Amino acid sequence: MGSATADNTTFAVTTPLYYVNGLPHIGSAYTTIAADVIARFHRLQGHSVLMITGTDEHGQKIQRTAQERNKAPQEHCDEIVLGFQSLWQQLNIAYDRFSRTTAPRHEAIVGEFFQRVWEQDDIYVGHQQGWYCVSCEEFKEERDLLAEKRCPIHTNKVVEWRDEQNYFFRLSKYQQQLEALYAERPDFIQPATRRNEVLSFVEQGLQDFSISRVNLDWGFPVPTDPKHTLYVWFDALLGYVTALLQPEEEPTLENAIARWWPINLHLIGKDILRFHAVYWPAMLMSAGLPLPGRVFGHGFLTKDGQKMGKSLGNTLDPVDLVSRYGADAVRYYFTKEIEFGRDGDFNEDRFINILNADLANDLGNLLNRTLKMAGRYCNGQVPVVDSASISPAHFLKSKGQGLAAVAAAAYEDLAFSQVCEGILTLVRASNKFLDDKAPWSLYKQGQQAETEAVLYAVLESVRLAAYLLSPVVPGLANAIYSQLGLTADFNQNDVGTHLPYADHSAWGYLPPGQPLGEAKPIFQRIEVGERIP
Numbered sequence: 001m002g003s004a005t006a007d008n009t010t011f012a013v014t015t016p017l018y019y020v021n022g023l024p025h026i027g028s029a030y031t032t033i034a035a036d037v038i039a040r041f042h043r044l045q046g047h048s049v050l051m052i053t054g055t056d057e058h059g060q061k062i063q064r065t066a067q068e069r070n071k072a073p074q075e076h077c078d079e080i081v082l083g084f085q086s087l088w089q090q091l092n093i094a095y096d097r098f099s100r101t102t103a104p105r106h107e108a109i110v111g112e113f114f115q116r117v118w119e120q121d122d123i124y125v126g127h128q129q130g131w132y133c134v135s136c137e138e139f140k141e142e143r144d145l146l147a148e149k150r151c152p153i154h155t156n157k158v159v160e161w162r163d164e165q166n167y168f169f170r171l172s173k174y175q176q177q178l179e180a181l182y183a184e185r186p187d188f189i190q191p192a193t194r195r196n197e198v199l200s201f202v203e204q205g206l207q208d209f210s211i212s213r214v215n216l217d218w219g220f221p222v223p224t225d226p227k228h229t230l231y232v233w234f235d236a237l238l239g240y241v242t243a244l245l246q247p248e249e250e251p252t253l254e255n256a257i258a259r260w261w262p263i264n265l266h267l268i269g270k271d272i273l274r275f276h277a278v279y280w281p282a283m284l285m286s287a288g289l290p291l292p293g294r295v296f297g298h299g300f301l302t303k304d305g306q307k308m309g310k311s312l313g314n315t316l317d318p319v320d321l322v323s324r325y326g327a328d329a330v331r332y333y334f335t336k337e338i339e340f341g342r343d344g345d346f347n348e349d350r351f352i353n354i355l356n357a358d359l360a361n362d363l364g365n366l367l368n369r370t371l372k373m374a375g376r377y378c379n380g381q382v383p384v385v386d387s388a389s390i391s392p393a394h395f396l397k398s399k400g401q402g403l404a405a406v407a408a409a410a411y412e413d414l415a416f417s418q419v420c421e422g423i424l425t426l427v428r429a430s431n432k433f434l435d436d437k438a439p440w441s442l443y444k445q446g447q448q449a450e451t452e453a454v455l456y457a458v459l460e461s462v463r464l465a466a467y468l469l470s471p472v473v474p475g476l477a478n479a480i481y482s483q484l485g486l487t488a489d490f491n492q493n494d495v496g497t498h499l500p501y502a503d504h505s506a507w508g509y510l511p512p513g514q515p516l517g518e519a520k521p522i523f524q525r526i527e528v529g530e531r532i533p
C-alpha cells in the first residue's frame, strides 16, 4: 500500500509489465531496481508513494511459450510470475502493486477504456499486412529488418508475414495533439536523446495501428467483436491503470484514476519507447484521461561489451548474481556504474572492484575503524560535540551541509550515478580527514576534545552518507544506522515519518552521548576467487 504521508505529495512510478515468456532477465531487474530506488527516495522524503510493477501475460509470444512447455497459458503464467516475485524479494524491491494483465478485473478496465475510445470513433476495421515480430509483438518496417528477415531487436528471430483483417486505432488523428504535447512539455520524454528519437519518428507522420488479432485466443476478446482478440500492447499499457485500484475495489476507470492518476513516471527501456511516448498518450487523449508526468527510457545493458542473448550464451542471470553477492551489491553496481539513460556494461571484475573499493573499503572500513576508536577513546558513545557549534567552514561539515540538496536534485533527475558519486565524495573526504587528523595520535597526546571532534565529524558524515544512499543500499543503511546506535528501518514504508527527512538529511543530526552499537564489517570484501567462472 502507499506509505503514510508527512506531506501531501504523491508519487506513482511504474516499471514495464514484463513478458512472462521466461524467467526475469537482467534487463527487467535493471528497470525494477531503478524504479525501487526512486520510489524509496520519495518515501524517505515523506511522500505517499505507489510503486507498480507486474507482468504482461497475453499475446502470441506467451501462448507459444506455454505451448512449447506443454502447459495451459494461465498455468504457465502463474509459474513464471512466482519467479518474478521471488527475484524482487531477493533484490529487496518494495513494490506496492503487482499488476497482472490476466487479472479478471483488468478485463473490466480494458473493456471500459475500449468503449470510451470506440465512442470517439477512434476504432475502425481495416486490413493489416506486414512483417510481425512475435518477440516484440510489433509490426516492423521492411527497411529495418536484418538479413533473412530477422528482427533488429531479436536478431535471432525471423519476422512473420501477416495479412488479416484487424481493428485499428486512429493514431493519425492525434498527430497535432502529440506534437503540441512534446512542445509544451519538453520533459515529457527523457533523456533528450530519446525525446529526439520520438520527435523524428512522429515528424514522419503517424499511421494508425492495429489493436486486434485474429487466430489468437490468448487475450481479451474485442468487446464489440469477440472473434478478434485485443492486441497485447493495448491491453498491457492499461495494466498501469488497473494497478491503481485498491485491492478489493470495484474495477471501474473512475475508481482506478481517483487517487494515483496521472502516474508521475513511467520507467522503461529504450526499445519500448514508441509505445509509451506515442501510442499511450494518444490512447489516453482519446479516452479523455490526463497524461502521465514523464516517460524515461533507459539504455541497454551489455556483458563484457557484448550484446547479451541466449543464443550468444552470455546472459547474466540476476537470480544467480543476487544469490552470490546480495541485494545491496547488485543494486549498487547498476545504480552507480551505469549512467541512467545510456547503455551500460556488466563486467564481473569491475563489479568486484567497485564493491570492494566503495562499499567494503571507503565506506565500510571507515565506519569500522572510527567506531573502534570511539569505543576506545569515547566510552563507546557518540562523542559529546555540539554540532551546531562546528564552523560551517569545517572540512566535512562544509561538504555535508549541501549534500542532501545536491543528492535530491540528482535523484529527481534520475541521475543515479551522480547521486552515488556525490555521496562517495563525502565518504572519501572523511577518510582523508581521518588520516590527516590522526585522532589516535591526538588521543595519545591527551587532546581529548580534539579527538572527539574528529571522530564526531567522521561518524556523522558516515551517517549522512548512509541516509542519502539508503534508497540504493537499504540493507547497508540499516546496518550503519544500527551500529551508530540509531533505531531505523529503511525498509519501512513510512520511513519518512519515523526518520524525518528534514532532520536526517542535515549534517549534524547524530545525537551526542548516544551509545554506539558494536563495530562489525558492514560489507564483506569479495575475494576474486568467488567470482563467477
Ligand code: MSP
Pocket (backbone or CB within 6 Å): 015, 016, 017, 018, 019, 026, 027, 028, 030, 031, 056, 236, 237, 238, 239, 268, 269, 270, 271, 272, 299, 300, 301, 302, 308
Ligand atoms: N511487456 C512489454 C512491456 C509492456 S509495458 C506495458 C515488454 N516486456 S519485456 O519483458 O520484454 O521487457 C521489459 C524491459 O526489459 C523493457 O523495458 C526492456 O527495455 C528491458 N530490457 C530488455 N533487455 C534489456 C537489456 N539488455 N538491457 C536493459 N534493459 C533491457 O517489453
